[in-house]
Amino acid sequence: MAIRVARTHGPLGAEIEGVEVARPLEAETLAAIGKAWLEHLVLVFRGQSLDDAGLVAFSRRFGRLEKAPVAEKAVGVVHVPRLPEVTVVSNVVEGGLPLGSLGDGELSWHSDMTYLATPPPASILYGIEVPPDGADTWFNNMYLAYEKLPAALKERIKGLRSNHTSSYTSAGTLRQGYENVTDVTRAPGTMHPLVIEHPGTHRKALYLGRRQHGYIEGLSLAESEALLDELWAHATRDEFAFAHKWRQGDVVMWDNRCVMHRRDAFDPSVRRILHRTQLLSLEIH
Numbered sequence: 001m002a003i004r005v006a007r008t009h010g011p012l013g014a015e016i017e018g019v020e021v022a023r024p025l026e027a028e029t030l031a032a033i034g035k036a037w038l039e040h041l042v043l044v045f046r047g048q049s050l051d052d053a054g055l056v057a058f059s060r061r062f063g064r065l066e067k068a069p070v071a072e073k074a075v076g077v078v079h080v081p082r083l084p085e086v087t088v089v090s091n092v093v094e095g096g097l098p099l100g101s102l103g104d105g106e107l108s109w110h111s112d113m114t115y116l117a118t119p120p121p122a123s124i125l126y127g128i129e130v131p132p133d134g135a136d137t138w139f140n141n142m143y144l145a146y147e148k149l150p151a152a153l154k155e156r157i158k159g160l161r162s163n164h165t166s167s168y169t170s171a172g173t174l175r176q177g178y179e180n181v182t183d184v185t186r187a188p189g190t191m192h193p194l195v196i197e198h199p200g201t202h203r204k205a206l207y208l209g210r211r212q213h214g215y216i217e218g219l220s221l222a223e224s225e226a227l228l229d230e231l232w233a234h235a236t237r238d239e240f241a242f243a244h245k246w247r248q249g250d251v252v253m254w255d256n257r258c259v260m261h262r263r264d265a266f267d268p269s270v271r272r273i274l275h276r277t278q279l280l281s282l283e284i285h
Contacts, residue, residue: 002018003016003017003018003019003029003032003033003036004016004017004018005017005036005040007040008242009242010241010242011140011141011144011239011240011241011242012040012041012042012139012140012141012144012242012259013040013041013042013043013044013139013242013244014036014039014040014042014043014044015043015044015045015046016033016036016043016044016045017046019033019045020048020049021045021048021050021054021058021251022048022049022050022054022058025061030061030062034062034283034284035284037122037253037255037284038200038201038255038284041139041141041143041254041255041258041259042139042244042252042253042254042255042259043252043253043254044244044250044251044252045250045251045252046247046249046250047247047249047250048126048249048250048251049249050126050251052083052086052275053083055086055124055126055251055275055277056083056085056086056277058124058251059085059124059277059279062122062279062282062283062284063121063122063279063280063281063282063283064279064280064281065085065277065278065279065280066085066113066120066277066278066279066280067084067085068084068085068086068087068088085277086275086276086277087101087275087276087277087278088101088273088275089101089125089272089273089274089275089276090271090272090273090274091266091268091271091272092129092271092272092273099273101169107262107263108210108211108212108262109138109140109210109211109232109235109236109260109261109262110209110210110260110261110262111207111208111209111210111256111257111259111260111261112256112278113256113278114164114190114192114207114209114210114256115164115165115166115188115189115190115209116166116190117190118280119256119257120256120278120279120280121255121256121257121279121281121282122253122254122255122256122257122278122279122282123253123254123256123276123277123278123279124251124252124253124276124277124278124279125137125251125252125253125274125275125276126250126251126252126274126275126276127246127247127248127249127250127251127252127274128248128273128274128275129248129271129272129273130246130247130248130250130272130274131246131266131267131270131271131272132270133266133267134264134265134266134267134270135246135263135264135265135266135272136243136244136245136246136263136264137243137244137246137252137261137262137263137264138241138242138243138244138261138262138263138264139241139242139244139254139259139260139261140235140236140240140241140259140260140261141240141241141258141259142205142206142207142208142235142240142258142259142260143198143201143203143204143205143258144239144240145205145206145234145235145237145240146195146204146205146206147204148234148239148240149206149234153230153231153234154195156227157194157195157227157231158195159193160193160194160216160217160218160219161191161192161193161194161216161217162191162192162194162208162209162214162215162216162217162224162228163184163187163189163190163191163213163214163215163216163217164189164190164191164192164209164210164214165181165184165187165188165189165210165212165213165214166178166188166189166190167179167180167181167187167188167189167213168181168210168212168213181213184213184214184215184221184224185215185221187213187215191217192207192209193207194206194207194208194216194231195207196257198255198257198258200282200284201258203258205257205258206231206235207257208228208231208232208235208260211228211232214228215228216228235260236260243264256278
């Protein structure tokens with residue numbers, strides 16, 4: 001199966017044409033997809049038709065899968081019944097019970113599940129029902145964000161680590177089993193380097209996780225806040241980002257190690273249902 005790679009006009013991302021992800025894929029095709037993924041960071045497959053078992057099967061061609069993460073309080077359905085690897089992302093409420101998590105509001109810039117010691121290296125999202133307008137998913141290139149840092153700032157953050165707190169979702173809601181954070185220097189989570197080297201490309205990338213309740217190890221709170229504000233303002237500049245405008249049947253996969261993402265808010269009266277898998281390991285590194 002010959003594939004065609006059509007890059008976006010932005011600083012990352014490409015559409016993959018000529019592939020039906022529900023079909024068995026030859027090793028040569030998977031290798032070509034993997035190569036394009038490392039190069040473009042975000043891949044989009046338009047016009048796909050998948051059931052949940054098919055989404056799991058496609059995702060497993062790239063590595064082992066993570067189970068759905070702990071969601072916010074008072075959530076309804078977290079994952080697909082009998083398929084805990086498939087997270088339901090939705091604003092739909094049926095019989096008073098939310099059909100998924102993350103609702104219809106704006107989601108702030110973040111990388112997925114970096115509160116873990118070993119975060120998932122990649123995520124795959126399938127659009128089942130999408131609004132005609134709004135709910136764009138934005139992605140940014142954290143390689144470029146690092147490379148464009150002033151030299152003095154690169155030197156300043158060398159060797160520093162920041163805490164990626166586990167208390168809140170990207171929508172800012174408290175996760176089940178957690179208490180509100182009142183002291184960010186003691187927030188539960190995992191320390192990660194501010195700069196990481198990607199194992200597949202050996203390029204350096206800024207690694208920020210999410211801004212809410214972040215803290216840089218070894219600094220005073222005021223110093224940490226100022227430095228994080230400076231890094232986040234830089235990393236989320238428009239020149240590093242592009243917006244994916246969803247169509248029904250889109251499969252979007254991104255490298256969680258060198259990409260952050262966020263979502264625009266949308267009309268709460270319009271249904272939006274997406275199913276997501278995340279990889280525990282990635283065979284393309």
